Amino acid sequence: MAEQALDAFRRDLRSWLEENVPGDLGPERTARLPEDERIRRLRAWQRRLAEARWVGITWPREYGGRDAGIPEQLVYVEEMARAGAPEIIGNLGIGIAGPPILAYGSEAQKRRFAPRILTADDLWCFGFSEPGAGSDLASLRTQAVLRGDYFEVTGQKVWTTLGHHADWCMLLCRTDPETRRAKGISCLLVDMKSPGISVRPLRQMTGEAEFNEMFFDAVRVPRENLLGELHGGWQIAVAALQNERGILYVVSMQILLKQARDHLLDLARERGAGRDALLRQDLARVYLGTEIFGLTCQRTLDKLLRMGMPGPEASIIK
Ligand SMILES: Cc1cc2nc3c(=O)[nH]c(=O)nc-3n(C[C@H](O)[C@H](O)[C@H](O)COP(=O)(O)OP(=O)(O)OC[C@H]3O[C@@H](n4cnc5c(N)ncnc54)[C@H](O)[C@@H]3O)c2cc1C
Incomplete structure (x- = not known):
């Protein structure tokens, strides 16, 4: 991006932030708000950003972004910090779930999920790690059995950031029980309101509970919520973690x-x-x-x- 265009980008963002950053959502104030109130207000802040295309700036324009390159990303982070802008509550969706959905999703999936990620109407979590599959993620055991037009998911996940507030989960599960490693894994997009999901917060020594255990008991996930190819979830996980x-x-x-x-x-x-x-x-x-x-x-x-x-x-x- 030419220097002049980059300066204009910085000016636009700075003046938008000067007019729009709420004075009462700083980190200390938000930390003292009741949890549900905090999430509600941060969702509202993100919606405001999204309406002006100031979230998901690296996303394609067609899906609400700005096609931002590296120089704009650096300016963006500097200006957000300079303005003391509140946290972006849907960061996991914007930074980690969105890019693989845009890269591997069907057109219907992109249209369905992308706009709601940007506006924080949907918050996302990641069901990757399991009690026996952390660093060695390819050994994961949560099973998804294809039964006609839906998958039946059973298993346990752990360390799920924001699982207790998330509307959707990007879930890695084993769809081919014959393959033990990365080849038999698929990526499902799971509605967190589905019957059979229970979320148990893990309380940290600070008193906060950012992470969760999640249990899936015969949860039905429509086949249309498979992201990418059947058994092709590993490359999606790699793409998601690179974005992280x-x-x-x-x-x-x-x-x-x-x-x-x-x-x-x-x-x-x-x-x-x-x-x-x-x-x-x-x-x-x-x-x-x-x-x-x-x-x-x-x-x-x-x-x-x-x-x-x-x-x-x-x-x-x-
Ligand atoms: C802040 C935070 C947020 C997270 N959020 C999520 C989330 O939202 N969703 C999710 O799915 N996961 C999440 N995780 C989990 C994370 O991505 C890792 O999967 C997990 O921390 C690593 O697994 P583990 O804790 O079981 O450690 P282990 O895999 O048991 O590893 C423990 C230690 O052993 C070392 N080790 C492991 N294997 C070997 C080896 N072969 N050789 C040498 N050393 C080894 C590791 O480096 C580590 O130091 C989060 C983790 C953190 C810290």
Whole structure:
């Protein structure tokens, strides 16, 4: 993108954000809201962004995006952080579910799912990991048996981010019981309101419950909700996970962490924490940790820009 066009992109976004960022949805305020209220308000914020095409900017124009390249993505992350824009609650749908749906989905699936992902009418979660299949995802055992025009799904997933609020799930399951590894896996798009699904939040030591266990007990999924080919789910999973570690993620993680660190250091200065030698050491550790994290992000970004693919460092960031 030419420099002038990029400047115009930045100006447009900045002035839109100045007019539209809600003053009462900062991270500290939102964290104190009751959970359902927080989700409702963040959905409303995302809808506002979507109406002005300021979410899913890397998506094709035809499906509500802006065909944004790397320079615009960098500007986007910088400006959103600069404006203190609230969190985008549908990030998993926009960044991870949407791209494979657009790449592998039928036209009907694209038309059905894409607009609702952008507006946060549908929040998405990912049913990939299982108790016995984390790093070794290809050993997953959740089964989907094709019975005429529907699949019957039975099994368990774990670590499902946002599973307790999600409307839809991108689910990996074994459709060919004869193959034990990646070949017999399919990707289903599952309505989370389907009978037979139960979601159990996993409470963390912070008191929050972002992750869940999900149980599928003879859940019926219409055959038309198969994404891509039967037994062809592995390449979709790989595509989804690559998107997870894309540019927006790498840059925004770096900015968010530095903002949080600077906030902590300001607080520490204000309260005279520097007089305590042990606290001083802890703060120095936090400072160095975020600097090292920033360098790791830079390394990942460098590889992304040169090779179009994130390297293994991207997993450290996660
Ligand atoms: C913040 C966060 C959000 C997540 N959200 C989701 C989600 O929404 N949906 C979802 O499906 N999953 C999610 N996950 C799960 C995640 O994607 C991984 O599948 C999971 O963390 C890894 O599996 P595990 O925890 O069972 O670890 P394991 O696979 O048991 O690994 C434990 C440790 O052993 C090491 N290890 C494993 N195998 C080997 C080997 N062969 N050689 C050497 N070392 C090995 C690993 O590197 C790791 O350090 C999330 C995880 C995190 C941290």
